[in-house]
Amino acid sequence: MFPVHVPDDRDVVLCECFARDGLQHESAFVATEEKAGLVDRFAAIGFTRVEATSYSNPKLVPQFADASELLAQLPRRAGAWYKATCANLRAVERAVADLERGVGANEISFLASASESHSQRNLKRSREEQWDNIRQMRERAGDFFRIVGTVSVAFGCPFEGRVDPRQVLHDVQAFARLGIGLVALGDTTGMATPRDVRALVRLLEAEVPEVTLVAHFHDSRGTGLVNCMAAYEAGVRYFDAAFGGVGGHPAAIAYGGGYTGNVCTEDLVNLFAAQGIRTGIDLAALLNVAQRCEKALQRQLLGHVTRTGLSPLVAATLSS
Amino acid sequence: MFPVHVPDDRDVVLCECFARDGLQHESAFVATEEKAGLVDRFAAIGFTRVEATSYSNPKLVPQFADASELLAQLPRRAGAWYKATCANLRAVERAVADLERGVGANEISFLASASESHSQRNLKRSREEQWDNIRQMRERAGDFFRIVGTVSVAFGCPFEGRVDPRQVLHDVQAFARLGIGLVALGDTTGMATPRDVRALVRLLEAEVPEVTLVAHFHDSRGTGLVNCMAAYEAGVRYFDAAFGGVGGHPAAIAYGGGYTGNVCTEDLVNLFAAQGIRTGIDLAALLNVAQRCEKALQRQLLGHVTRTGLSPLVAATLSS
Numbered sequence: 336m337f338p339v340h341v342p343d344d345r346d347v348v349l350c351e352c353f354a355r356d357g358l359q360h361e362s363a364f365v366a367t368e369e370k371a372g373l374v375d376r377f378a379a380i381g382f383t384r385v386e387a388t389s390y391s392n393p394k395l396v397p398q399f400a401d402a403s404e405l406l407a408q409l410p411r412r413a414g415a416w417y418k419a420t421c422a423n424l425r426a427v428e429r430a431v432a433d434l435e436r437g438v439g440a441n442e443i444s445f446l447a448s449a450s451e452s453h454s455q456r457n458l459k460r461s462r463e464e465q466w467d468n469i470r471q472m473r474e475r476a477g478d479f480f481r482i483v484g485t486v487s488v489a490f491g492c493p494f495e496g497r498v499d500p501r502q503v504l505h506d507v508q509a510f511a512r513l514g515i516g517l518v519a520l521g522d523t524t525g526m527a528t529p530r531d532v533r534a535l536v537r538l539l540e541a542e543v544p545e546v547t548l549v550a551h552f553h554d555s556r557g558t559g560l561v562n563c564m565a566a567y568e569a570g571v572r573y574f575d576a577a578f579g580g581v582g583g584h585p586a587a588i589a590y591g592g593g594y595t596g597n598v599c600t601e602d603l604v605n606l607f608a609a610q611g612i613r614t615g616i617d618l619a620a621l622l623n624v625a626q627r628c629e630k631a632l633q634r635q636l637l638g639h640v641t642r643t644g645l646s647p648l649v650a651a652t653l654s655s
Numbered sequence: 656m657f658p659v660h661v662p663d664d665r666d667v668v669l670c671e672c673f674a675r676d677g678l679q680h681e682s683a684f685v686a687t688e689e690k691a692g693l694v695d696r697f698a699a700i701g702f703t704r705v706e707a708t709s710y711s712n713p714k715l716v717p718q719f720a721d722a723s724e725l726l727a728q729l730p731r732r733a734g735a736w737y738k739a740t741c742a743n744l745r746a747v748e749r750a751v752a753d754l755e756r757g758v759g760a761n762e763i764s765f766l767a768s769a770s771e772s773h774s775q776r777n778l779k780r781s782r783e784e785q786w787d788n789i790r791q792m793r794e795r796a797g798d799f800f801r802i803v804g805t806v807s808v809a810f811g812c813p814f815e816g817r818v819d820p821r822q823v824l825h826d827v828q829a830f831a832r833l834g835i836g837l838v839a840l841g842d843t844t845g846m847a848t849p850r851d852v853r854a855l856v857r858l859l860e861a862e863v864p865e866v867t868l869v870a871h872f873h874d875s876r877g878t879g880l881v882n883c884m885a886a887y888e889a890g891v892r893y894f895d896a897a898f899g900g901v902g903g904h905p906a907a908i909a910y911g912g913g914y915t916g917n918v919c920t921e922d923l924v925n926l927f928a929a930q931g932i933r934t935g936i937d938l939a940a941l942l943n944v945a946q947r948c949e950k951a952l953q954r955q956l957l958g959h960v961t962r963t964g965l966s967p968l969v970a971a972t973l974s975s
Contacts, residue, residue, distance in 0.1 A: 526967060528929045557958075563881075593960075605876055606878055610849070610851075611850075639845075639874070639875065644913065646846050648811055648817060
């Protein structure tokens with residue numbers, strides 16, 4: 336297994352998801368050079384984990400038709416994990432082929448759904464079938480990559496409502512049995528609350544202590560930051576976020592419509608920094624990168640501090 | 656002193672601030688009938704405290720030139736506190752005159768600034784001068800009204816940075832000595848963090864236990880909900896919020912620019928409700944009222960659940 340540890344220079348590890356979860360449903364194709372430039376810049380300002388692309392079917396997700404090309408353009412950086420999501424065995428085969436050419440991602444992720452209905456609709460497989468799929472992918476991936484498991488709709492399902500925490504526990508244990516020690520809990524449609532986050536994290540830390548949890552919240556109902564803080568206070572140290580709070584499934588009414596995006600990176604970094612929680616991110620560069628993300632999408636995104644500025648208490652630490 | 660207690664049907668008491676803190680800096684005048692209709696509707700759906708207007712100088716704040724007329728249009732409701740803010744002795748005299756005519760607010764609020772610079776710039780008086788002012792207002796108000804004290808920049812000042820919690824303690828104690836048992840802690844420019852909220856609430860609850868604290872946060876940096884939850888967990892049960900997250904000081908660069916609004920009511924109510932925390936607000940009517948507020952301002956406001964919908968877990972409790 337690949338190491339999972341929080342580097343000495345920080346208290347939390349953020350994964351910047353703009354280039355994949357953020358762009359997945361953007362209708363306009365962002366040029367490969369631009370995406371590669373952004374991913375590289377994210378790593379340069381301190382993100383040790385960056386979600387770079389997805390080995391998707393180009394017909395289904397044209398935005399990632401350039402997955403191999405983008406990864407080939409990325410300069411390697413010591414300590415940086417570039418993640419590519421893999422939906423099926425074919426995706427893992429592409430990831431292995433790229434890695435063998437020396438240009439690939441060094442982290443890949445597999446997705447399970449905690450509810451049967453969401454698995455059927457989002458993954459087109461039953462939960463049981465998806466776990467067969469994951470076991471095959473795991474075998475094919477061997478020890479080439481660090482692997483991240485993701486459990487989506489871990490805090491509630493838009494189709495079924497409440498999700499039994501024991502189903503999430505089942506999935507986290509299943510990842511652990513496959514030697515996957517890093518597992519993201521996905522609040523896919525923004526149904527989590529601090530109460531639920533505390534309860535689920537406590538359950539999982541008691542039952543599967545060998546797994547390092549990643550908090551992956553969506554800000555559909557404005558609860559991104561409050562759930563991140565609840566996760567932090569419950570002991571979680573890995574967080575997913577996207578500049579400008581982009582991402583999610585904008586079209587699908589079934590997913591709630593309205594806001595769908597990830598937790599906003601710049602707002603989360605500001606919140607952590609204002610409390611003395613070290614993110615390892617270059618605070619002086621943060622808003623400049625947020626603006627670059629807005630330029631890439633040619634519109635104003637959802638970050639609050641991008642407009643308001645860092646907290647004066649954070650800004651004061653920069654000039655001192 | 657007037658009673659301060661959480662009614663039996665709820666765990667928290669929300670004050671709806673749309674009509675005053677929300678509208679204070681809106682350039683377009685909202686018709687008196689429309690404002691009165693909104694304030695009445697807020698009370699009708701369960702807000703026992705509603706910030707209705709301000710006895711301001713009409714030349715400085717044209718939006719509230721109709722303060723007396725608006726209050727006169729409000730039907731009285733048992734258990735409803737209609738608040739008017741008072742900046743000076745003249746304002747209190749107007750409030751008393753209206754009350755004597757039987758049409759006035761039954762709650763008024765006085766404002767102190769926890770930092771010297773903010774007091775000078777926002778109130779045009781030193782802290783000491785403002786406390787002389789408050790003592791005169793307090794004397795003139797007599798026992799006609801429930802009085803709320805507000806300490807602005809309680810969690811940080813845009814001009815001075817960190818604010819010593821002992822200055823906030825000083826102000827809360829000064830309100831208490833005047834028999835003012837309800838005191839709001841204002842995060843005027845969105846500098847508070849959960850860490851600061853917990854620390855300040857603990858200090859005040861230890862030193863001034865006779866005072867009931869009100870959490871008044873602004874969402875300038877996206878931290879409204881996370882600070883409300885921190886305040887709740889520290890024991891605070893009174894919260895200020897505004898539909899659509901409107902309000903604050905949009906023009907003043909000195910105040911940070913960018914986002915300035917209050918905590919968004921509909922997002923806060925959804926967050927509380929999803930955790931089983933009873934707000935007493937009619938959840939079935941919530942989004943309809945949020946939309947009515949958008950119509951009043953003729954633009955899309957900042958509420959997330961207004962677009963995304965209540966959490967399915969909350970919605971399920973309505974249809975059952």
